[in-house]
Amino acid sequence: MTGRDEHRRARYPAPDERLSPEERYFNRELSWLSFNERVLAEACNTAYPLLERLRFLSISGSNLDEFMMIRVAGLAGQLRSGVSKMSIDGKTPGQQLAAINRKVRELEKTQQAILSDLEPLLAAQGIHLAGEARIDAAAEKWLRQYFLEDIMPVLTPQAIDPAHPFPFVANQGIGALFNLTRKEDGSQLVEMVLIPGALPRFIRIPGEDATYIAIERLVCRFAHLMFPGFRIAGDGVFRVLRDSDIEVEEEAEDLVRYFRTAIQRRRRGKVILLEIDKEFDPDAEAMLREQLGLEDAMVTKTDGMIGISGLSDVVDEDRPDLKFAPYTPRYPERVMEHDGDCFAAIREKDIIIHHPYESFEVVVDFLRQAAADPAVVSIKQTLYRAGHQSPVIAALIEAAEAGKSVTAVVELKARFDEEQNLKWANELERAGVQVIYGFVDWKTHAKVSMVVRREDDGYRTYCHFGTGNYHPVTAKIYTDLSYFTADPKLGRDAARLFNFITGYVEPQETEAIAISPLNLRETLYELIDKEIVNARNGRPAAIWAKLNSLTEKGIIDRLYDASKAGVHVVLVIRGICCLRAGVPGLSENITVKSIIGRFLEHSRIWAFANGYNLPSGRAKVYISSADAMSRNLNRRVEALVPIRNATVHDQVLEQVLLANLLDTEQSWLLDGETGEYERVESDGEGFNCHEYFMTNPSLSGRGDALKQSRVPKLTLRKGAI
The missing domain is CATH 3.30.870.10 (Endonuclease Chain A)
Known part of the structure; x- marks a missing residue:
C-alpha cells in the first residue's frame, strides 16, 4: 500500500454507506471550473503554436462567460427565491456561490497572468497588444482619424444625472465612465459611453507588424474629442454579464411566440457579473452598483484586460506559422468506391464517420442525394444546432420543393441558438417542410436522420445516428461519430422515435435503441x-x-x-x-x-x-x-x-x-x-x-x-x- 493509499484509508475509514454527500461526490459547478482550468492550462502548453495558446486563453474566457450567465445565474436565482435545494455534494445555493466566487477570482487572476506571459512572446513575433510604447506619431495620427470617422459617429455619450435615466447596458456590453470638469466654470459631470457590439473588439493599426488596440482603450484615448470644453478628470472601463437562461413555462400556449419574447427578455436579464478596472473611481463604482442592481451580483476588478474572450479577434491574425498546420478531413473511400452513392455504400454495409478526421460533407451528401433521388419518398430530421450557413437546411428545403415528404424537428430550446432555430423553422415551413417543435418541457437532443427509399424489393430505411450536431462548423473542431445504417431494426426504431417526438406516441418497446x-x-x-x-x-x-x-x-x-x-x-x-x-x-x-x-x-x-x-x-x-x-x-x-x-x-x-x-x-x-x-x-x-x-x-x-x-x-x- 502506498503512502497516498494509507492517507485515503485514514480519510475514508468507514463503509461508503456512511460517507457524507461531500465525501461521495464532487460539486458539479466546481468540477466545471476545474475543467476550464484545464482549458486555460493549454494556453501555457509550449508544444502549441503561439496563436493557438492565445486561442485557448480566449476560449477559457468565453467558457467562463457562459458559465456565469447560465449556471451562476441559476444559483443566484435560487438564492433570491429562497430555494434551499442541495447539490449532489450537499451544498446549498449560497455555499456553492461562495465557493464559485473564490474559484472564479483565482481563474481570472491566472488568465491575466498568462496574458502577461504571452504578450512578450507575441511581440517577438510581430504581434502587439498596444501599449503606449507601440503608439508612435504615425499610429497616433491614424488612430485619431479612424476614431473620428469610424468610431465616434456610432457612439452616444449619455450624461448621468437626475434628468437622464440610467442607460440600459446590454449583456456582455462594454462601457466607459468619464468624470468631466467643465473648463469654463469648473462644474462636474459624469458621462457614460456604451460601446456598440457591432464595433470590432480590437482595431488593427496598419503596418508590417500586427499592432492591436482594444476598442475600449481607443475610446478612452480619444474621449477628449467627444467632450470639447471639458477636462477629463478620470475614466474607467466596465463590462456586464446578465442572466441568459430561458426557462420554459409548461403552460406556454404557443412555443414560437413564447421564445420570441423570451429572447428579448434574456437580453435584459438580471446582472450577474460586473467587471471593472482596478483603478475604477469608487464613486462611479458605487453608482454602477446601485443603478445596475448588484445586490446578488459578483464584482471583479482587474488591472489587465476586461473581457478576455475578445482575444479571439487577435487569434484571427493571418499568421499560419503561429497556428496549427491546416488539416483537411478525409472523405470516406467506401463511399467513393460506390461513385459517391451514399445509399449504395450504406446498403452494402454499415459505416461510421469519425469527425473531424473524416469529412462532414458525407452527412450533407447523404441528405443532398436524398433530396435529388426520385426513389426517396420521405425524410425525417432532428435539428438541435445547425449553424448560420447550413447545407443541411438547404438540402431539406430542396427535398420539400421536389415534392418529398419532409419532417424537421427543430429544437427551440437549444441554448443561444434559439433565435437562429426560429429563423430556420420559418424558412423550412415556407418551403413546405413539416416543422415540429417537440415537447414543451423536454429538449429533443437526439441526432437522427431517417430516409425512406423505394427500391426493387420494397421500401428501405436508411438512418444516420450522430453524437454531435448537424453543424458544419463544429464538425471541423469537435470529435464526433456519424453512424450510417440500413439495418431494418434500427430503421423501425428510428420511426418509433420520430413518432414519439411528433405525435407523443410513446413506443411500447424498441428493438435495438x-x-x-x-x-x-x-x-x-x-x-x-x-x-x-x-x-x-x-x-x-x-x-x-x-x-x-x-x-x-x-x-x-x-x-x-x-x-x-x-x-x-x-x-x-x-x-x-x-x-x-x-x-x-x-x-x-x-x-x-x-x-x-x-x-x-x-x-x-x-x-x-x-x-x-x-x-x-x-x-x-x-x-x-x-x-x-x-x-x-x-x-x-x-x-x-x-x-x-x-x-x-x-x-x-x-x-x-x-x-x-x-x-x-x-x-x-x-x-x-x-x-x-x-x-x-x-x-x-x-x-x-x-x-x-x-x-x-x-x-x-x-x-x-x-x-x-x-x-x-x-x-x-x-x-x-
Missing part, C-alpha cells in the same frame, strides 16, 4: 448490473466510457457498486465529473481521465466487457447523443444506439475508444480525493490520440483500400489504463 427519458437510464443500469454479476461470478468484467459530463447520481452510484464488485471501470470525461475515483472501499477500481487538445472531445461511447476481456469483438458497444447527466436522462429526448456491425464495432471500440484510453500527451488524471487533475506523465514515447486519428484512416470508411494498406492496430499495454 434505447430512448431517453423512456428507457435509456434503465438500459445503462442493466448493462452495468450485468458487469457486476459477471465480476461476482469470476468472469471478466469491465466498463469503458467516453462522455462529456458525468453528474447523474444513479449512474455514479451504479458505477460505485461495480467498482466494489471488482469491475474495472475507465472513464474518459472531458468536462464535469461528480464521481470520486480511486477512493478505497468506494471507487478504487475506477479511473477518470480528461482529454484536452486541438479538437474538442464530444462523442459519447459506452463499452461493456460482456464476460470477455476488453477490447473484444463480443463486447457490447453503444454510441449516444446523451451524457450521463440528469437533464439528459430525465428531461431530454436522446438515443443510445448499439453497434453490431463487426467492422464498425472494431473501429469504435479498438480504434476510437482505445486510442482515447491510451493517450498520454493530452490527458489529465482525476484525483478522487482533491478533485484536482494532474497531467499524465508518459514513460518514454508518448501517444497523442488526435495525431493518431489525423494520420491513420478509420476502419469502416476505408472499403477495399484496407486490403492494400492496413490501419495500425492499437494494443492495450499492461498498466496503460
Whole structure:
C-alpha cells in the first residue's frame, strides 16, 4: 500500500454507506471550473503554436462567460427565491456561490497572468497588444482619424444625472465612465459611453507588424474629442454579464411566440457579473452598483484586460506559422468506391464517420442525394444546432420543393441558438417542410436522420445516428461519430422515435435503441448490473466510457457498486465529473481521465466487457447523443444506439475508444480525493490520440483500400489504463 493509499484509508475509514454527500461526490459547478482550468492550462502548453495558446486563453474566457450567465445565474436565482435545494455534494445555493466566487477570482487572476506571459512572446513575433510604447506619431495620427470617422459617429455619450435615466447596458456590453470638469466654470459631470457590439473588439493599426488596440482603450484615448470644453478628470472601463437562461413555462400556449419574447427578455436579464478596472473611481463604482442592481451580483476588478474572450479577434491574425498546420478531413473511400452513392455504400454495409478526421460533407451528401433521388419518398430530421450557413437546411428545403415528404424537428430550446432555430423553422415551413417543435418541457437532443427509399424489393430505411450536431462548423473542431445504417431494426426504431417526438406516441418497446427519458437510464443500469454479476461470478468484467459530463447520481452510484464488485471501470470525461475515483472501499477500481487538445472531445461511447476481456469483438458497444447527466436522462429526448456491425464495432471500440484510453500527451488524471487533475506523465514515447486519428484512416470508411494498406492496430499495454 502506498503512502497516498494509507492517507485515503485514514480519510475514508468507514463503509461508503456512511460517507457524507461531500465525501461521495464532487460539486458539479466546481468540477466545471476545474475543467476550464484545464482549458486555460493549454494556453501555457509550449508544444502549441503561439496563436493557438492565445486561442485557448480566449476560449477559457468565453467558457467562463457562459458559465456565469447560465449556471451562476441559476444559483443566484435560487438564492433570491429562497430555494434551499442541495447539490449532489450537499451544498446549498449560497455555499456553492461562495465557493464559485473564490474559484472564479483565482481563474481570472491566472488568465491575466498568462496574458502577461504571452504578450512578450507575441511581440517577438510581430504581434502587439498596444501599449503606449507601440503608439508612435504615425499610429497616433491614424488612430485619431479612424476614431473620428469610424468610431465616434456610432457612439452616444449619455450624461448621468437626475434628468437622464440610467442607460440600459446590454449583456456582455462594454462601457466607459468619464468624470468631466467643465473648463469654463469648473462644474462636474459624469458621462457614460456604451460601446456598440457591432464595433470590432480590437482595431488593427496598419503596418508590417500586427499592432492591436482594444476598442475600449481607443475610446478612452480619444474621449477628449467627444467632450470639447471639458477636462477629463478620470475614466474607467466596465463590462456586464446578465442572466441568459430561458426557462420554459409548461403552460406556454404557443412555443414560437413564447421564445420570441423570451429572447428579448434574456437580453435584459438580471446582472450577474460586473467587471471593472482596478483603478475604477469608487464613486462611479458605487453608482454602477446601485443603478445596475448588484445586490446578488459578483464584482471583479482587474488591472489587465476586461473581457478576455475578445482575444479571439487577435487569434484571427493571418499568421499560419503561429497556428496549427491546416488539416483537411478525409472523405470516406467506401463511399467513393460506390461513385459517391451514399445509399449504395450504406446498403452494402454499415459505416461510421469519425469527425473531424473524416469529412462532414458525407452527412450533407447523404441528405443532398436524398433530396435529388426520385426513389426517396420521405425524410425525417432532428435539428438541435445547425449553424448560420447550413447545407443541411438547404438540402431539406430542396427535398420539400421536389415534392418529398419532409419532417424537421427543430429544437427551440437549444441554448443561444434559439433565435437562429426560429429563423430556420420559418424558412423550412415556407418551403413546405413539416416543422415540429417537440415537447414543451423536454429538449429533443437526439441526432437522427431517417430516409425512406423505394427500391426493387420494397421500401428501405436508411438512418444516420450522430453524437454531435448537424453543424458544419463544429464538425471541423469537435470529435464526433456519424453512424450510417440500413439495418431494418434500427430503421423501425428510428420511426418509433420520430413518432414519439411528433405525435407523443410513446413506443411500447424498441428493438435495438434505447430512448431517453423512456428507457435509456434503465438500459445503462442493466448493462452495468450485468458487469457486476459477471465480476461476482469470476468472469471478466469491465466498463469503458467516453462522455462529456458525468453528474447523474444513479449512474455514479451504479458505477460505485461495480467498482466494489471488482469491475474495472475507465472513464474518459472531458468536462464535469461528480464521481470520486480511486477512493478505497468506494471507487478504487475506477479511473477518470480528461482529454484536452486541438479538437474538442464530444462523442459519447459506452463499452461493456460482456464476460470477455476488453477490447473484444463480443463486447457490447453503444454510441449516444446523451451524457450521463440528469437533464439528459430525465428531461431530454436522446438515443443510445448499439453497434453490431463487426467492422464498425472494431473501429469504435479498438480504434476510437482505445486510442482515447491510451493517450498520454493530452490527458489529465482525476484525483478522487482533491478533485484536482494532474497531467499524465508518459514513460518514454508518448501517444497523442488526435495525431493518431489525423494520420491513420478509420476502419469502416476505408472499403477495399484496407486490403492494400492496413490501419495500425492499437494494443492495450499492461498498466496503460
